[in-house]
């Protein structure tokens with residue numbers, strides 16, 4: 001069964017760690033020293049004005065453990081003139097494989113992300129990120145993906161990733 005994932009614009013969505021609506025300042029010993037409201041906090045890919053940055057929709061297949069993202073990178077995401085910045089591509093790859101890992105394994109964090117950039121992605125073009133869960137080993141989830149043109153004729157990027165389920169016995173990730 002495939003479910004569309006609705007990430008509401010302008011509102012933080014996350015695993016709850018760290019809280020999206022708070023800023024936790026840490027001292028040198030990593031202990032929280034101050035927590036204050038940060039009402040401006042947003043999910044990073046939803047932080048730019050509509051039409052200028054990350055325009056995307058995700059769909060998750062619960063049976064096959066696959067997440068697909070349809071992405072259009074807007075003009076504020078330019079790297080080399082006319083093309084998407086590699087960091088913007090990495091953000092959406094991390095978000096897509098991350099969504100796949102979260103919906104499969106619950107609270108996880110990215111431990112490792114390897115990306116091969118094969119072709120530059122033209123700014124404002126629409127691409128598809130296809131991700132799937134490859135295997136689970138204990139707390140480790142291995143998720144891979146590719147980024148292709150809509151007609152699947154151009155392979156833009158490929159990536160592998162490792163997500164680690166947060167250990168409730170550890171106080172902070």
Ligand SMILES: CCCCCCCCCCCC(=O)SCCNC(=O)CCNC(=O)[C@H](O)C(C)(C)COP(=O)(O)OP(=O)(O)OC[C@H]1O[C@@H](n2cnc3c(N)ncnc32)[C@H](O)[C@@H]1OP(=O)(O)O
Pocket residue numbers: 013014015094095096098099102109110111112138139140162164165166167170173
């Ligand atoms: C619904 C809406 C949601 C919306 C969701 C939208 C998706 C958003 C996705 C964005 C996600 C992010 O960007 S997260 C932000 C970027 N990532 C981070 O900041 C994470 C920083 N790293 C950490 O906090 C930590 O290292 C963790 C939590 C990843 C792991 O720490 P830990 O829990 O103490 O685990 P640890 O014992 O060290 O390791 C557990 C196992 O994993 C292995 N392991 C750990 N790290 C690595 C590594 N880099 N490379 C290889 N292997 C590793 C260990 O060898 C061990 O294997 P074995 O001995 O068991 O075999």
